Amino acid sequence: MKYFVASGEDRRLTAETRQAMPGSFIELSDGVTHYELTGPEDGDVVVMAGGLTIPLFYWDSLVTELNARGLRTLTCSAYGRGFSDRVRARYDESLFARQLAELTDRLGLTARPLHLVGTSMGALVAMTYAAQRPASVSTLTLVGPAGLTKPRPTSPHRLLRNDRLAGLVARRRGLQILKGHLGHNVRDPDLGAELTEMVLDAFRYEGSLYAVFDTLQHLPVAGRGDLFRQTGALGIPTLLLWGAEDQVTPLAHLDTARTLLKPQHHQVIAECGHMAPFERPRDVADQIAPFVAARTERLDS
Template identity: 55%
Template sequence: MKYFVAQGEDRNFGISTRSTLRGSYIELFDGVTHYELLGPEAGEIVVLVGGLTVPLFYWDQVVAVLHDAGLRTLTYSSYGRGYSDRIRGTYDDALFIRQINDLIQSLNITEPLHVVGASMGALIAMEYVSQNAVSVSSLTIAGPAGLAKKPLALRLLQSSDSLAGFVAKNFGRKLLAKHESNDLGDRARAAELSAMLQDAYQYEGSLYAVFDTVQHFNLFNRTALYKAVSASYVPSMLIWGKDDLVTPIDNLDEARDLLQPEQSHVLECGHMVPFERSRDVANLIQAFIKIHSMRSTS
């Protein structure tokens, strides 16, 4: 898809712009990444990977609980999201895997990590684990993508760059609004989610980034990846929302069979489990990490 700037994207990034925004920034191979490395300096590090549309702020309530539990967290916005650069190129699997690898290496993090991913971020997390199993202590995935059947409409979009660009530019915001309406089962934080997303959508190239990702990132038919993670013997935990409309819970049994997680939990919520049930998810994560801590608690 050819790069474009959509109507309403009237802001761009620069040193002066980012100096007024929350978080830290680092130049990586493909561009600047927006990240936060926070929490007790002596704590084991938890890396949290967001999904298709969300910035790092998505994890705020989760990380607060993890910090209270003595854990250190690394959150970041994928390219095209939050305050990370909008890439004038292809948003495929290789880009997002390179970003997480580059970020961890550039921050000189060498200790074993606990990795958490949600939705599309679960696939990025799993790919990272499959490539770096020896340096990962545990994996948690919530509402993971990769098992649903590819819709006909998406197959059509992926068949033509010109068609994909036309749809993205002319109908992209309506399609994203529809997607957002399906994200939450409990609408209590819907306004907060919408404000978070709309803030990021003001920056040039945001709509392009999301739709190029949909066109080029492999969101479907990822059974081989689930099997590879299972074969890595990294301890894993699976969390799913009972009323998930985006990655339906119908796929839960298949995910269990493929991943063979040590633990599996179903919560009363929709797709965005870490956002809707932040404290519950954080408590599950910190308890799972405690079991698989690389440090002596004596």
């Protein structure tokens, strides 16, 4: 799909505009990445991979909870999201996994295995990263993972394979589709409004809608059973979390995920939609922290 700037994208990300932005920035091989590394310097490092649209601010409440439990956290905005570069490259899982690999390497965080968390589409990125660098991953936590629906002839991914059609849909209806997607993510209307405001603010930067629709073209979010099966065969201790009222990756896929991943532990979070780290950060931290601690104790013993 040819790069485009959509109506309403009235801001540009430059070195000058980033000077007033919170967090840190680093130049990687594909572009500039916006990240935050917080928490006790001697804590185990938890690295988070986000979904289709979310910036790193999505993780703020979970970060606070994990830092309070003695864990160090690394969050970043994937390329095309938040304040990271809108790159003119193929937005596929290889791009996002490479971004995480380069970021952790450049920040010197790979001396000990990392604890990797992926939510929704970010779960596919996390599994790709784990497959490429299994020795560097101590635990894997997947939250409401995408990838287990069956591909349909009318699925957005298949329809958007045509570059001309993808560009037309993205320009004319992209923002409307994005708002509709965000409206199904969160159970609580107030949190949903907060999430929508957060995401749409970052979508004022040039190239944002292009990035999302190019991702939909090149990163399949259905029919990924082989990736789940491959991940389960890696032997990495895995925690599987799911919102009980998830409308995006329905709870009906939980049993399939368990069969393929063979997780050490799974938990359904009550009164929660698709975005458990955002909706129920304390409940998610209550699951992640002891899971990480148990693995660390085994490695240290």
